[in-house]
Amino acid sequence: MSQPPPQFRSHYLPRTHAGWVAIVSFAILMAMAQPPIVHTLANRIEPSLWGIPFLYVYLLAVYVLMIGVLIWAMRKGV
Amino acid sequence: MEPWVVSTSLIFVYLLVTIVLGVVANRRMTGDLEDFLLYGRQAGFVVLYLTVVASFHSAFAFLGSGGFFYTHGIGFWAAGTWTVLVGAITYVLGSRIWAVGKRFGYMTPADMLADFYESDAVRVVVALVSVLFTILYIQVQAQGLGYIVSVASGGRISFEVGTAILLVIAAGYLMAGGLRAVYWTDVVQAVWMYVAIWVGALVLAERLFGGPVELWRRVVAERPDLLSLPGPEGFFTPGMWVGMSVALSFGIILQPHMMIRYFTAASGRTIKWLGATTPIFLMTLYIPAALVGLGGALVMPDLEVPDRIFPELLFTYAPAWLTGMILAGATAAAMSTLDSILHANMTVLTRDIYQRFVSPGRDERHYIRVGRLIVLGLLVVGYILSVGTSDLLVTLVTLSGAGALQLLPGVMGVCFPTPRPWTRNGVLAGIGAGLAVLYATLVIWPHPFGMHGAIWSISANFLTCMIVSRFSTPPSAETVARVHGEVERFVYGDG
Numbered sequence: 001m002s003q004p005p006p007q008f009r010s011h012y013l014p015r016t017h018a019g020w021v022a023i024v025s026f027a028i029l030m031a032m033a034q035p036p037i038v039h040t041l042a043n044r045i046e047p048s049l050w051g052i053p054f055l056y057v058y059l060l061a062v063y064v065l066m067i068g069v070l071i072w073a074m075r076k077g078v
Numbered sequence: 079m080e081p082w083v084v085s086t087s088l089i090f091v092y093l094l095v096t097i098v099l100g101v102v103a104n105r106r107m108t109g110d111l112e113d114f115l116l117y118g119r120q121a122g123f124v125v126l127y128l129t130v131v132a133s134f135h136s137a138f139a140f141l142g143s144g145g146f147f148y149t150h151g152i153g154f155w156a157a158g159t160w161t162v163l164v165g166a167i168t169y170v171l172g173s174r175i176w177a178v179g180k181r182f183g184y185m186t187p188a189d190m191l192a193d194f195y196e197s198d199a200v201r202v203v204v205a206l207v208s209v210l211f212t213i214l215y216i217q218v219q220a221q222g223l224g225y226i227v228s229v230a231s232g233g234r235i236s237f238e239v240g241t242a243i244l245l246v247i248a249a250g251y252l253m254a255g256g257l258r259a260v261y262w263t264d265v266v267q268a269v270w271m272y273v274a275i276w277v278g279a280l281v282l283a284e285r286l287f288g289g290p291v292e293l294w295r296r297v298v299a300e301r302p303d304l305l306s307l308p309g310p311e312g313f314f315t316p317g318m319w320v321g322m323s324v325a326l327s328f329g330i331i332l333q334p335h336m337m338i339r340y341f342t343a344a345s346g347r348t349i350k351w352l353g354a355t356t357p358i359f360l361m362t363l364y365i366p367a368a369l370v371g372l373g374g375a376l377v378m379p380d381l382e383v384p385d386r387i388f389p390e391l392l393f394t395y396a397p398a399w400l401t402g403m404i405l406a407g408a409t410a411a412a413m414s415t416l417d418s419i420l421h422a423n424m425t426v427l428t429r430d431i432y433q434r435f436v437s438p439g440r441d442e443r444h445y446i447r448v449g450r451l452i453v454l455g456l457l458v459v460g461y462i463l464s465v466g467t468s469d470l471l472v473t474l475v476t477l478s479g480a481g482a483l484q485l486l487p488g489v490m491g492v493c494f495p496t497p498r499p500w501t502r503n504g505v506l507a508g509i510g511a512g513l514a515v516l517y518a519t520l521v522i523w524p525h526p527f528g529m530h531g532a533i534w535s536i537s538a539n540f541l542t543c544m545i546v547s548r549f550s551t552p553p554s555a556e557t558v559a560r561v562h563g564e565v566e567r568f569v570y571g572d573g
Contacts, residue, residue, distance in 0.1 A: 009566075009570075011496075011566075015570060033159045034159070035316030035319055043306055045306065053294065055152055055307070056305075059158055060155075063162050063361050066166075070169060
């Protein structure tokens with residue numbers, strides 16, 4: 001039989017420095033991939049990268065960074 | 079040799095491979111229910127990775143996504159958001175689901191919620207929601223398969239016959255080898271679908287435009303309306319962007335075929351690595367889909383059924399062998415989701431309904447036999463649904479995802495300890511309110527004020543759950559300490 005936890009501590013707030021870095025970074029990047037940013041600042045064709053429209057490249061970069069945060073969190077044991 | 083002969087032959091070669099894998103998996107079965115339903119909780123990283131991505135990506139990834147880029151333009155690149163979210167949810171929520179599942183022997187989402195909320199009513203409602211909304215998903219996949227075979231054979235194999243053949247084969251290897259057969263075939267299907275869509279898109283881009291970069295330049299010059307939000311038809315409003323991100327990430331993760339995969343992992347670390355890396359596969363699959371959809375909008379601007387853009391381009395511009403390989407890949411995408419859903423529904427109905435209420439206390443081989451009979455029943459229901467309707471694939475996927483999304487408050491109540499836990503009445507009332515609002519905001523008044531129905535429904539669900547929980551009896555202190563204690567230890571202790 002499992003023993004009950006000694007006292008309640010929130011599971012919604014990180015308990016380590018690496019946890020804070022991971023959650024804040026991911027949240028910022030997620031905000032960058034959501035309205036209003038994607039529908040205003042990022043919603044443009046130029047400047048393009050090798051002819052590929054800005055919005056597409058911008059979102060790809062944000063997605064790659066978000067995956068990077070997840071892998072970093074895993075390696076840090078978050 | 080005529081293109082349709084090559085295409086159809088390659089699809090049937092692929093189907094033969096899945097049947098062989100089903101037979102081999104059958105010989106490895108132990109006769110144990112957990113082995114049949116949960117792969118013995120021994121799935122390692124590679125197998126689990128490939129079955130998760132194969133189950134997530136379906137006929138929709140091959141047909142619906144290209145069609146969406148074709149019709150609505152670059153807005154569908156929002157897909158990257160929900161695929162990355164799937165990784166994060168798996169990392170945080172999936173690992174907790176694995177931990178309590180392993181510790182307390184849960185086999186289904188309803189097992190987990192019924193134990194924590196101490197309620198058979200919760201078990202039945204969760205089981206019914208799980209089955210109801212994933213049966214819609216069977217319809218989507220089976221329709222996709224019917225389209226693929228019909229197109230590949232140049233109309234020589236009808237949509238109805240194609241659907242029936244592929245449903246029977248998927249059900250056959252599932253009945254033979256259980257989840258082991260599903261996982262093994264998913265490994266082949268994941269690799270095949272990924273290679274197929276990338277090779278197909280790059281070959282088409284090269285043949286039609288001189289390469290992907292030139293394709294993008296042509297789209298910029300000729301169809302700039304496809305390259306900004308909310309798109310030519312105004313679909314990707316901010317509300318739709320957020321709503322689809324939520325519905326197609328949380329909503330799909332909460333479907334039983336995805337949650338059951340968490341229970342099958344060999345370790346919590348496997349689940350966390352899964353969460354950190356699955357978005358690589360899931361997100362990059364939509365890169366070639368963009369090339370297909372946007373390129374298709376230039377060369378075939380007046381297509382009647384946008385979902386067919388990929389096969390139409392292939393038959394018109396690609397060599398027969400490539401068309402066959404890619405359509406077999408599309409078949410793989412649909413079948414890998416279909417077999418997972420058939421398995422999940424079988425597991426839910428066997429475990430949560432039959433074993434619990436109809437005939438408890440029987441030996442495990444009896445439940446395996448019943449599970450196989452249930453698959454036969456699902457086969458018939460899936461077929462009838464598939465040939466009876468013809469809605470757009472993506473609309474059905476979204477409806478399915480938003481339905482399972484209603485389990486979110488209940489699941490979070492189990493996996494995230496709070497000072498005052500939610501209650502069974504709160505969870506049940508929340509699901510009821512969520513489903514009512516979902517129906518209203520998807521069917522009666524679709525996406526009010528430009529906000530996706532999923533957002534309205536989950537908001538109503540959370541609000542109702544919180545209010546009702548405030549005035550009803552929570553689970554016993556022993557149960558809360560047992561389950562939340564396990565979560566605490568897994569996440570912050572020696573997990």
